[in-house]
Amino acid sequence: MPIKWIHILILGCILLLNNSLYSQNKIQLIPESSSVHVFGTSNVHDWQMFVEFDKNTSDYKIPNNSIKDLKNIEFKIKGIQLRSKEKAMEKMAHKALKIFHFPEIKFMLKRITIKSHKSTSFIGFAVGILTVSGQKKNIRLPINGNFTGKRKINIRGHIDLKMSDFKVDPPKAFLGAVSTSDDIKILYSLDFSSKQKLTQDMLSMNLMP
Numbered sequence: 001m002p003i004k005w006i007h008i009l010i011l012g013c014i015l016l017l018n019n020s021l022y023s024q025n026k027i028q029l030i031p032e033s034s035s036v037h038v039f040g041t042s043n044v045h046d047w048q049m050f051v052e053f054d055k056n057t058s059d060y061k062i063p064n065n066s067i068k069d070l071k072n073i074e075f076k077i078k079g080i081q082l083r084s085k086e087k088a089m090e091k092m093a094h095k096a097l098k099i100f101h102f103p104e105i106k107f108m109l110k111r112i113t114i115k116s117h118k119s120t121s122f123i124g125f126a127v128g129i130l131t132v133s134g135q136k137k138n139i140r141l142p143i144n145g146n147f148t149g150k151r152k153i154n155i156r157g158h159i160d161l162k163m164s165d166f167k168v169d170p171p172k173a174f175l176g177a178v179s180t181s182d183d184i185k186i187l188y189s190l191d192f193s194s195k196q197k198l199t200q201d202m203l204s205m206n207l208m209p
Helices: 003-022 087-097
Strands: 025-029 035-042 047-051 059-062 073-078 104-117 121-132 135-149 152-162 178-194
Touching: 047 087
Parallel strands: none
Antiparallel strands: 025 059, 025 178, 035 047, 035 178, 073 104, 104 121, 121 135, 135 152, 152 178
């Protein structure tokens, strides 16, 4: 093979590689329309907290543009981003979470499994490791997903947890006169924008066997 054709072949391979890299899809959290709420009870009244997301968010790659290949992705928020309309509750929660020693709450996604899907929606679960106050716990998050536009996706669901699972003492106030329950419920609705058009092909390859 003439040398010039070898050079052309090499150049073609480089171009194909670059195109495949550039075509790799990514998603990014839309903080303005996303929400995470934590609900609990006390001996006085119910309470709730919410996450105040940063305006600047990271990109997350979707390998092969397939949801089943999403893995080893870390989502994290700062403990200080957990807010309450009741400042006393917010202060109590931050103290219980030891945010000055453990400033971040993290979720390491290990895998996503799609149980069923339609043309623009799917049901499944995400398996990963949740780290709170330095304590790790394997959890399985139920998810309901919806394509809300050509380049937008919403993932929502809820999970019940116990603070003691993470060695967090339920907050107390007024010398113990006000005490919170160990049980909490987390509701999440997360909107993502995609670099490329989202299609049903992202789901059809992910069904459980």
